[in-house]
Amino acid sequence: MPFYRQKWFVRLVLVLAALAGLGWLARLDYERKISRNVLDLIPTDERSPELALTRELASEEQSRVALFALDVPGDPARRDAATAAFVRNLSGSTAFDEVVALSDMSARDALGKQVFQQRFDLLLPGWLETNWQEYSAGDRQESWPDWLAERVAVRLQSYLGSPEALAFQEILPSDPLLLLPRLIDSVQGVESAAPTDPNAPKLVWARTRGSPWKEEGQGPVFAAVREAQAAALAEVPATKLRWVSIGRIASASRDRIENELSSLNLLSLAAVMGIAAICLRRVFKALHLAPVMLGGLLGAWVATTLVFDRVHVLVFVVGSLLGGVAVDYGFYLYLQPPAFPDEPYSGKVRRLIKPLLASALTTVIGFSLLLFSELPLIRQLGIFVSAGLLSALATALLWFAQVGTPYMETRGFARARFTGDQPVVRKIAQGLLIVGALVALGGPWLLHWRDDIRELEIPTPALQAEALEVRTLFGENSKQTLFITRGSDIASARASLARFSTWHAQEYPGETLASIGNAVPTPTAWQTLPERIGGIEMFVPALQAALERHGFDAAAFAPFFNDWQAWRAAPRPSYDETVANLVAVLRGPLRMMASVGPGRCWFFSVSSHPPGREPPVDTATVNVSGLENMNQLFGRYRVSAMRLSAWGLGLVGLSMFVLYGFWRGAKIFALPLGSCLFAFGALGLAGQTLNLFHLLGAFLGVCLSHNYAIFTAENAARGEESPPSIRLSALTTAASFGILALSKIPVVKALGATVALIVLTALVAVELVPLARRPAVKDNPTRQ
């Protein structure tokens, strides 16, 4: 095909492909498609998908909570006035759904009143069932009503000696069965308590209307808080506000990552351009490499969004480093001089296609293995990088087909080669290689791995310190564990909570487990209630007699007997209706403790111990205390990635043996493997603690150094020097990733440092090997 026609045909193909890709990306709903939620990193098939969904929904609810601490000087009246002004102003804002001063006891009172009114429906079934079990296990010499009445009187007598009896004495005439006092112990701790110190900060709890991950949950919220703070300041000028919300931290993190990445990227670009300016004769011709990277990234985005319904943003952050690998194909094609003057592009491609394909396909095979991971992030990365590399190679082949002169000349020193002609130089090179080998063999044994989900966070020290202060004031501490128990309906959620309570009592004896779910009867107790009640027709006179026997004035318990008779005479509500009435009165912080809805019923529980072992699957309960189980998850991510990386590396090595024979393949494979081991060894010797992102960085680094090994071997096979593309690629990659290693964002720092270290190691190895050889044993250029 004449070059003119070829040029326009290729351009047409490139434009159509770009339009198709961009068109696909343009029609995506990014809010739905791209997730920033850490919970999306959790494998959905790890536990029941419904549980993962519930955790996400609960997390969404919790993430809307904003906590405020007002330090108001002055007398109580002024402190109250400033707090009231703050609450009033915040409540009037459309940015908040609910605002509650923690000292406002109306929500707790409403719950107490509701439980009291519903005490026979809510609490009696479980109480009766427990007593029935005890009665059934005994000798049954007394009748069931007489036995029960005697037990009530004895327990009441005993209870009056407890400290709590003085607090409950006013309701005991209505509740001699002690239904409410028993409940109190099992629900205490489910919400934050306001401090009793009169000079302590005033605490305010609020729930934002919009999601904190979106703009409507950030900008309007910040504006409303500023206005409310101004209102409090108008009352007491020295009022200080500390507050925490996910939206505030998310916004600060976003600003920080944008600032840092833009500055780092500019620095990185400057470094790359600087190296290009030094090594290339015509710097601006390097712009021909940009389409290769852009084509690779476009292909990666399109393929990933096509394959997955929802993609985590971390894939794009980590995957953006794909550009570093993709540009290698451009370098290799563009910097390779023609074999002879006027060599046609098709001839050049035929000459170079084997190393290009070998490099790309073996890397793709390696990353494709990640598709077998059970972890969504790893699978998504596998697709992203594989598709990106293939797209980059295709783009490179097509792009340079429509460039008039598909060759860019480097400056002389960039092509300069060194040999081990001088013994001193040779000895030094050999010594360095031996030291490198020792580091590679010994250093990795010293490595320490630790996975901490906080490394995904963007450090905002001031905000995080403020958040910790405020959360501590609200009573949150690391000694507590929060659990969520779900069910498709109320009954199944409550049944699961009962199983979880049993497990918890065995696993953590003596530790409390507070849950509003304890105010709800189990389905079993609810179903057996009619039978149990039917058997105690004579309970009232039996109880009156028992109370008198134990020194009580039975007449004083008239409120209980009246309520009992009224309840017996009234129609019995349904289970769902009973629980829904209770949940309907939950307001403020209590509202977060239970949810009733189609397919998404859950109860929160708070335990008095630090996070520990995950509850069994049949309890439908997960620990939502955050970091501990997430850290375990990330540990699993690393192990999974390491296992698959090892398989991938093995496949890459095998493909080298197949393509290049055993010895040559082994020599090629030794470079990426050795570079990676050296990098890990150096990090191990430096006492660095590694995590998942070092591993992912290493995978990318291995791909890059693998390219250098193949290109070097191919040139050597043709009797040519190592291509200058290796130096240029390695130097630019090391510069750009090295600058990323300066980042304060742990993920970016880990990736940048690892890739830069591996790539530099590979470059140094490529340069040192010829130096370490005696000239006499130089490879025969014609030997295969």
Added chain:
Amino acid sequence: MIRHYRLFLTLLLVPFVGLAADGPTALTEPGPLVELGSAGTDWQVLFEKLAAQGTVFSHFTEKRWFPFKKIPVVLKGEMRMMPGRGLSLHYAPPDERTMIVDERGLLLRDDRGRSREVPPDPRASNINAALLPVMRFDQKELAKVFLLHAVRSGAAWRLDFEPRDSALARTIGRIIVWGEDTKVQQLEFRRSNSQRVEIIIDDSQAGIVFTEAELQRFFR
């Protein structure tokens, strides 16, 4: 429902545990109104002496009167008070338990040594603030919150603390302390005749040194 929970625990722990005399006083009626804080009065001297009590150990008998119970519930136990560590009230078996009140709040400890913080009730903040000066016999602060009725008969005396705030008065009622010389003999938290707690203190020892084991067991 639970609004008075913390209040009553606190009331129980008010450390009127000065050196006790032989038995309850016979002063049955409150005395006339006395202005607290008048320098040089006999009452001020008494308050200063009571405020200066150090480490104290005593036995006590507590009688709880409930409107629905014909006879009081009687509990026995040991009181320990130590400046800086707070007050410990250890109830004897069969329902053995310890209540500790200190600067950090209220703590309940069962017979197996398991401790449980009593969650604070925001509505009790004023009550706590009102009771703190009573615990310390702080005359200036007491004068802000309570009216004092006081009467003497020889060495015996009776102090009636009546909250100035009517809401507080409805909540905690009246605190009555009987004693002789510098010894507290009995205290009572009275909301009504049928709703009250009497604590009779006997066998008191002042200035004793608690062992490390006692400190660990009976204090936070």
